[in-house]
Amino acid sequence: MKDLYLFNTLGRKIEKFTPISENIVKIYCCGPTVYNYAHIGNLRTYFFEDILKRILIYNGYKVYHVVNITDVGHLVSDADEGEDKMEKGAKREGKTVWEIAEYYTEAFKKDLHELNILYPDVWCKATDNIKEQIELIQCLEKKGFTYITSDGVYYDTSKFKNYGKLALLDIEGLEEGKRITFSEEKKNKTDFALWKFSPKNVKRQMEWDSPWGKGFPGWHIECSAMSMKYLGETFDIHCGGVDHIPIHHTNEIAQSEGCTGKQFVRYWLHGEFLIQEKGKMAKSAGEFLTLPVLLEKGYSGLDYRYFMMMTHYRKKLKFSFKALDSAKRGFNNLKDEIIKLKDSISYSKDSNIVINTSRLNFWKDKFIENINDDLNVTGGLGVLWDMLKDNSLNPKEKLSLVYDFDNVFGLKLKEVEREEIPDEILKLVEKRKAAKLNKQWKEADEIREEIRKKGFELLDHKNGETEIKKIK
C-alpha cells in the first residue's frame, strides 16, 4: 500500500494518513439543510468528499461513510423570533416542514446521482436522532459546560480548553454582532445554543420535549451526536466546506470532546468554495444556480464533474459558462479518444495484443503519486492525457489504464460508446454518397447541412469512408 497524504485543517499541514483500524476508514461529512435545492457550489463539496472516498478505496481501504440530513430548521439568528429556514421554506411553498424536508432530500440525492457521487453507507436525519442529541446535552450539563438563559441551554465556551484551536480563532479579535445582534444573556461571545426553547405563543411544526422544556436542538449538536453514534467517540475523517471551520466544526469539537474527554476527529478536511464574479454563491442571496438548471441548458452532470476536476479542492474555483464549456469540450474529446481506442481494439485482426504490466505500472505509479498527494486529481487528469499520448502503449493497455484511473475520476468512462445512428440519417448519408460520386457537390453539401440540422456531423476520411458523429 502506498502512502496517502492529506491536508489536516487541525494543524494546517499535510500529514501522512493512517486510520485508527487498519483497513476501515470512518468518515463523517456534513450534509445539506433541506429547505431548498442545493446549488452547484454546495455540490462541489460533496464532489470533493467523493474524490476523497474514491481515493481511499483506490488505496485499498474500506470506507464507512456517514452523511447527515439537517431537517431541523436552524434559526436565522439568536435574536430572531423563531422563524427558521425550514419553517420559512414551508411557508413559501405551502407545505409542512416535513414535506419540505422530504422533497429537498430527494432532490439532493438526485443531484448526487447525476454527478456520479457514491452514496454514503448511512444517511442520518437530525429529527430521527433527537434522543441522542438530548443525551449529549445532558452529558455536557453533568460536566458543567452548560448554562440556561431565557431562550435556551447554552454552551459555556470559556470552560473548554483550547476552544477554537481548529480555526486558529483569535477570540479577542472577533467582532461579536458585527452583522447581527446577539442575546445579551450569553456569557462569552463564542457561546452557542445547545437547545432552544420554543417561543411562547408560537406553535412550531417541529418541537420536542426535553428535560429543559419544549423546544428544538441547537445548531451544532446533531453532528456531534450522530457522528459519534455511528462512528464512535473518535473517528478518522470529518469533512465539510471551509465555512464550517470557525463555528460549526469548532463547536462540534467542543461538544464532543467536552463530553467524552477524548479526541473527536483525527483528520479534518475542508473543501473550498465555488465562486462567481461577485464572490461566493450563496443560497441566502436568493439567486443561485442548481444542477437541474445546468441539465436544462444541455450540460450533463458528468460535464460539471469534469469541470470541478479542473482544480484542487483547497482552491477556489471560479464558475463561468465559458470555463464550463471548455471543460465540456475537453471531456468530449476524452470520450472520443476512448471510442477510438475501443474501435481499434475491436477492428484489430490481432486478437491477442499483450498487456505489458511494467508499462502499466509506470503510469499507475505516476497516477497514484499525484492523487495520493492531498487528492490532486487535477494532476491525475494530466497523467491521463499524457498516458493517452504515449505511443509506446498499445490500445488495450491504454484502455485498461483509463478504466483504472476512472475508479477515482468517476466519469463513467467504461460506459462511453459510439452513438447509435438512426436509419433516417443513414439513408441521407447514402444519398449524399451517391451525389458525391456523381460530383454533384452542391447537392452533397446540402444533404450534409440537412444532416447537421438533425444533430449529426459528417467527417469524410482519406480512405473514402465517412464517419458520422452526434453533435454534442
Next chain:
RNA sequence: GGCGUCGUACCCAAGUGGCUAAGGGAGCAGUCUGCAAAACUGUUAUUCAUCGGUUCGAAUCCGAUCGACGCCUCCA
C-alpha cells in the same frame, strides 16, 4: 477591526527550493481535402502580481506593496 486564503499564458489550471514551468480549452501555421470538418504535425509564458531579501540556485522560503476573496450570522 481581527483572523485566514489566494494571485502561474487568451481562459481553466498542475507544479511549492535544482532536469526543457504538466495537462485541458482556445488561437495560429502546415499536411490532407471537391469544399468543410475531423485527424495529424508544428506552434503560443527566457517567465510565475510587483519590489526587495535569503541561497551556489526561488514560481517555490522571508518581508513589504498592490489586487482578489472568505470567515467573525445560518451557510458547502
